Amino acid sequence: MNWFQSIEWDNHVDTVLTVMGTVVAALLIFMIGRWVIRQLVKAADRGMRIRNVDEVLSSFLKNIISISLTVLLIIMVLQQLGVQTSSLLAMVGAAGLAIGLALKDSLGNFASGVMLVMLKPFRAGDFVDIAGESGTVHEVRIFNTIMTTIDNREVTIPNALITSDPITNYSINPIRRLDLFVGVSYDDNLKDTRAALEKAIAAHSDILLDEPAPVIMVYELGDSSVNFAVRPYVKTEDYWTVRGPLMETIKAELEAAGCSIPFPQRDVHLFQDKAD
Numbered sequence: 001m002n003w004f005q006s007i008e009w010d011n012h013v014d015t016v017l018t019v020m021g022t023v024v025a026a027l028l029i030f031m032i033g034r035w036v037i038r039q040l041v042k043a044a045d046r047g048m049r050i051r052n053v054d055e056v057l058s059s060f061l062k063n064i065i066s067i068s069l070t071v072l073l074i075i076m077v078l079q080q081l082g083v084q085t086s087s088l089l090a091m092v093g094a095a096g097l098a099i100g101l102a103l104k105d106s107l108g109n110f111a112s113g114v115m116l117v118m119l120k121p122f123r124a125g126d127f128v129d130i131a132g133e134s135g136t137v138h139e140v141r142i143f144n145t146i147m148t149t150i151d152n153r154e155v156t157i158p159n160a161l162i163t164s165d166p167i168t169n170y171s172i173n174p175i176r177r178l179d180l181f182v183g184v185s186y187d188d189n190l191k192d193t194r195a196a197l198e199k200a201i202a203a204h205s206d207i208l209l210d211e212p213a214p215v216i217m218v219y220e221l222g223d224s225s226v227n228f229a230v231r232p233y234v235k236t237e238d239y240w241t242v243r244g245p246l247m248e249t250i251k252a253e254l255e256a257a258g259c260s261i262p263f264p265q266r267d268v269h270l271f272q273d274k275a276d
Contacts (some may be wrong), residue, residue: 026080033073051118061114083129109143112159116140122169129168130180131161161174175208176236178243183225188259193228195256200249201232206242207231225262 040060048058117140122128126137128147135149145157170176184193197216201207207214214232221227230250234242252263 013041022081026077029080030073030077033069033076037066037069037073039248054248080208108160109158112163113140113142113144115163116145116159117142122172126169126171128170131165133157170239171236174236175212175233176239177212177231177233178239178246179245180230180243180250181219181227182230182254183222183227183261184254185260185262186226190224190226192257193226193254193259195251196253197228197230198261200246200253201230203249203253204235204242206238206245207246208235 007049044065045058045062048061071240080174105206114124122137122140124137124139127135130139130145133147133149133151133155135147135155138146138154140146142159144159145162147155147157149155182197194216198214201214201216202209212233215229216231217229219229232246251261
């Protein structure tokens with residue numbers, strides 16, 4: 001072997017060693033990266049379990065984390081192998097943009113579903129006003145929410161509509177206030193009226209009498225009546241079982257006390273011009 005052949009052989013050996021080193025480094029990056037990704041996914045799973053994140057959402061988020069990190073890892077490995085990844089990144093970005101535009105509404109519903117599950121403005125079993133519908137929440141899904149209305153209709157509402165409108169949750173607080181308005185005649189004695197209203201409230205054992213105490217007050221002097229505001233407090237689950245019977249008791253007690261509930265009325269005065 002002459003001098004030139006020796007140099008050529010050494011160059012081949014260096015090239016092979018360089019390629020082998022590059023491949024080994026890429027393999028190490030891939031193996032270590034996969035281990036790191038598994039640990040991150042496990043940590044995310046533990047965190048979501050501690051926060052009681054919905055199982056469907058938890059599984060979806062873990063897959064998203066795993067896929068996203070794996071794509072980044074593959075790009076790092078390709079860069080280590082000397083592959084130009086700029087065109088690949090451009091292709092991935094274009095594909096992501098196209099998919100995002102095609103699934104815009106679905107992604108909006110998904111993002112809203114994530115917000116609902118994480119923030120929990122309501123839960124299954126709560127009575128709510130959402131997206132113009134009132135009813136009891138049956139299930140909160142990733143893309144939509146299922147609820148049953150008062151007249152026993154099942155309504156499926158896209159989550160994006162829910163998060164874009166105000167949400168009223170009637171079940172979130174343990175105590176609710178009844179707001180009732182009662183009108184009596186201007187001829188009635190106000191003390192007798194108040195006593196009758198207090199007696200009506202005391203007749204219902206489900207009404208809270210101490211803390212917070214019921215409120216009875218003259219609300220306004222109307223056109224045809226003196227209007228009282230009657231505001232007792234009840235447990236949230238007793239709201240509808242108390243409201244109707246209490247109205248009946250109020251009417252009965254007002255009648256027993258000699259009070260009257262006037263109808264709206266208007267005095268009409270007729271004038272006749274005298275003929276010349």
